[in-house]
Amino acid sequence: STGDNGGGGGRSGALAPPPITEVLQKIDVNPPKGTRDFPPEEMRLRTWLFHNFREVSRLFGFEEVDFPVLESEALYIRKAGEEIRDQLYCFEDRGNRRVALRPELTPSLARLVIQKGKSVSLPLKWFAVGQCWRYERMTRGRRREHYQWNMDIIGVPEVTAEAELISSIVTFFKRVGITASDVGFKVSSRKVLQEVLRRYSVPESLFSKVCIIIDKIGKIPVDEIKKDLKSAGVSEEAVEELLQVLSIKSLTKLEEILGGAGEAVADLKQLFSLAEKFGYAEWIEFDASIVRGLAYYTGIVFEGFDREGKLRAICGGGRYDRLLSTFGGDDLPACGFGFGDAVIVELLKDRGLLPELSLQIENIVCALDVDLQGAAARVASILREQSQTVDLVLESKPLKWVFKRAARINAHRLILVGNSEWQRGMVVVKILSSGEQYEVKLDELV
Numbered sequence: 001s002t003g004d005n006g007g008g009g010g011r012s013g014a015l016a017p018p019p020i021t022e023v024l025q026k027i028d029v030n031p032p033k034g035t036r037d038f039p040p041e042e043m044r045l046r047t048w049l050f051h052n053f054r055e056v057s058r059l060f061g062f063e064e065v066d067f068p069v070l071e072s073e074a075l076y077i078r079k080a081g082e083e084i085r086d087q088l089y090c091f092e093d094r095g096n097r098r099v100a101l102r103p104e105l106t107p108s109l110a111r112l113v114i115q116k117g118k119s120v121s122l123p124l125k126w127f128a129v130g131q132c133w134r135y136e137r138m139t140r141g142r143r144r145e146h147y148q149w150n151m152d153i154i155g156v157p158e159v160t161a162e163a164e165l166i167s168s169i170v171t172f173f174k175r176v177g178i179t180a181s182d183v184g185f186k187v188s189s190r191k192v193l194q195e196v197l198r199r200y201s202v203p204e205s206l207f208s209k210v211c212i213i214i215d216k217i218g219k220i221p222v223d224e225i226k227k228d229l230k231s232a233g234v235s236e237e238a239v240e241e242l243l244q245v246l247s248i249k250s251l252t253k254l255e256e257i258l259g260g261a262g263e264a265v266a267d268l269k270q271l272f273s274l275a276e277k278f279g280y281a282e283w284i285e286f287d288a289s290i291v292r293g294l295a296y297y298t299g300i301v302f303e304g305f306d307r308e309g310k311l312r313a314i315c316g317g318g319r320y321d322r323l324l325s326t327f328g329g330d331d332l333p334a335c336g337f338g339f340g341d342a343v344i345v346e347l348l349k350d351r352g353l354l355p356e357l358s359l360q361i362e363n364i365v366c367a368l369d370v371d372l373q374g375a376a377a378r379v380a381s382i383l384r385e386q387s388q389t390v391d392l393v394l395e396s397k398p399l400k401w402v403f404k405r406a407a408r409i410n411a412h413r414l415i416l417v418g419n420s421e422w423q424r425g426m427v428v429v430k431i432l433s434s435g436e437q438y439e440v441k442l443d444e445l446v
């Protein structure tokens with residue numbers, strides 16, 4: 001080896017072990033708490049999943065973007081009491097800047113849209129697949145990172161944008177074998193909340209905070225919800241009406257309560273009519289209790305759920321028309337969704353839909369003689385130049401070892417470079433599945 005082997009002097013067969021002072025402490029070979037490694041098998045599943053995310057995004061004409069995993073903490077300082085704020089993975093860097101590992105992608109997207117300003121033509125259809133972080137007390141033993149697929153449409157105020165986004169997720173589900181009997185989307189609009197709060201003259205400034213409290217319905221006792229709402233400044237009767245309205249599961253009923261004049265009912269009616277036209281009406285249902293746990297949503301919100309009710313939300317999203325202005329930009333209509341890499345894998349496992357992914361190598365090339373190593377490398381290059389995958393045996397190994405490795409890497413054929421054949425410009429090809437064996441001229445090797 002050309003590297004310094006720890007002052008162990010010249011080579012003496014195996015590398016001399018480093019002197020005792022070098023071995024400071026046995027490091028923990030596990031990744032940090034709440035994080036994952038992706039060894040080959042897990043990485044193949046992740047690559048398959050992300051390939052499907054990207055293929056659907058491409059089918060819908062979206063362009064891929066990405067942002068730094070490290071952002072200014074200021075991007076996430078929202079005062080609505082969101083869980084994502086309490087779990088911010090934030091710190092002060094060596095330049096005394098407050099920074100955070102991104103807990104979600106939408107604020108970065110908003111920042112980039114503002115940065116690009118007038119230089120981008122609307123509508124923007126961007127997607128990203130990025131790792132997001134949270135710092136949770138490990139008491140809950142939950143993960144601290146996951147990968148999220150996001151698709152966002154910027155510059156379209158009509159509900160056709162939300163309809164398109166839901167259509168893209170339905171397309172993803174269909175691609176991986178999930179049907180409308182496995183999952184559905186609960187759809188509502190925050191304008192329902194807005195219209196009720198206005199009726200009871202609850203100040204607009206409380207809107208986000210109320211939404212975050214309401215999002216806890218089903219996660220904490222309803223008495224605590226009521227207490228939190230009251231301490232946030234919502235009157236007793238407004239709280240009662242709110243909880244009443246949020247239990248509505250039919251648009252007709254909602255219209256009776258809210259009247260047909262408001263935008264909430266109009267938006268939702270249009271979305272359900274578009275769903276018919278897109279052909280995914282069976283996938284969605286109205287559920288007034290859906291508000292989602294992010295402060296910046298302003299209109300339609302939706303979340304994908306498993307109909308068996310075993311798993312947490314698969315994905316979620318909605319309209320966020322005011323986010324850009326909170327960063328000092330000009331407001332632009334915007335909507336998008338986030339789709340995590342964890343729940344979907346649990347769902348695929350449950351439904352027996354995980355794909356069989358194994359390493360597939362077409363060729364394993366091996367020199368039968370130590371001084372044919374160069375020849376074997378040449379054979380490997382010829383095949384690789386034809387875009388064939390080659391595992392080149394890099395040391396002289398007994399044939400038994402080569403056959404074992406060929407089986408482990410699932411090689412289709414073994415190319416043997418032997419002296420007598422090489423003298424005649426030939427190599428030996430062995431098809432491992434059939435055992436069939438024949439000689440091929442080097443320049444006819446395909």
Ligand SMILES: CC(=O)Nc1cnc2ccccc2c1
Pocket residue numbers: 103104132133134143144145146340342343
């Ligand atoms: C089921 C799961 O792993 N959820 C998860 C894991 N890590 C996160 C990290 C940041 C934000 C949300 C996250 C959500």
